[in-house]
Amino acid sequence: MHSNTLPNASDSLRYTTPAIALHWLMAWLVLAAYFIGLGMGELPIGPERIQMVGWHKWLGVTIAYLWVLRVFWRASHQPPAQPAGTPRWQIGISHLVHLLLYILLIAIPLTGWLMSSAKGFTTNYFGLFDLPNLLDKDKALAHTLKEVHGFLANSLMALVVLHIAAAIKHQVIDKDNLMARMRMPRQGQ
Numbered sequence: 001m002h003s004n005t006l007p008n009a010s011d012s013l014r015y016t017t018p019a020i021a022l023h024w025l026m027a028w029l030v031l032a033a034y035f036i037g038l039g040m041g042e043l044p045i046g047p048e049r050i051q052m053v054g055w056h057k058w059l060g061v062t063i064a065y066l067w068v069l070r071v072f073w074r075a076s077h078q079p080p081a082q083p084a085g086t087p088r089w090q091i092g093i094s095h096l097v098h099l100l101l102y103i104l105l106i107a108i109p110l111t112g113w114l115m116s117s118a119k120g121f122t123t124n125y126f127g128l129f130d131l132p133n134l135l136d137k138d139k140a141l142a143h144t145l146k147e148v149h150g151f152l153a154n155s156l157m158a159l160v161v162l163h164i165a166a167a168i169k170h171q172v173i174d175k176d177n178l179m180a181r182m183r184m185p186r187q188g189q
């Protein structure tokens with residue numbers, strides 16, 4: 001914003017800077033966790049696989065921490081209003097997709113942690129501390145939790161694709177520049 005102009009009307013249409021930073025940070029961490037998760041399953045048992053699983057868990061636990069921060073922030077800060085004239089059904093669907101994204105973003109790390117506990121592997125965070133084991137060792141349960149974890153992760157990716165498709169539709173078809181709401185402010189803006 002230039003000092004000699006009135007405040008830019010679009011400023012009130014932006015998410016707050018911490019919300020934007022958390023959105024993009026989590027987006028990249030989730031993609032990394034997902035593709036490492038898929039890749040590590042292909043590796044033979046050995047040091048490389050153990051290293052990948054370690055990174056996967058660090059990423060996943062970090063996502064869970066950030067989720068807590070994000071939900072606190074979201075609960076205490078109003079998101080920008082929808083552009084005037086947005087059909088009610090579109091607002092309804094976008095709210096539903098966002099709610100499901102929030103639910104999956106915590107359900108996936110939790111099922112990962114439960115699965116590791118049931119496998120009998122303690123989850124360590126960056127070599128700093130161990131997370132408590134939530135379950136006793138149970139091979140059959142670990143197997144079920146693995147299926148659930150993978151299914152939820154694939155569901156998350158399907159929703160992410162829908163979410164990105166909606167953002168592109170706004171940009172290309174509606175041309176309402178909705179994506180600017182989630183763009184980090186440039187210095188001085």
Ligand code: HEM
Nearest residue numbers: 033034037038041057060061063108109112113123150153
């Ligand atoms: C948003 C965060 C996460 C995402 C997107 C994610 C995604 C995935 C995916 C796609 C797989 C492969 C599933 C399959 O091959 O069927 C996987 C496997 C796995 N995940 Fe996660 N995960 C996340 C968080 C976590 C956390 C926090 C933990 C543990 C603390 C964890 C532990 C595991 C383990 C142990 C496996 C391997 C299971 C096996 O091959 O036996 N994940 N994850």
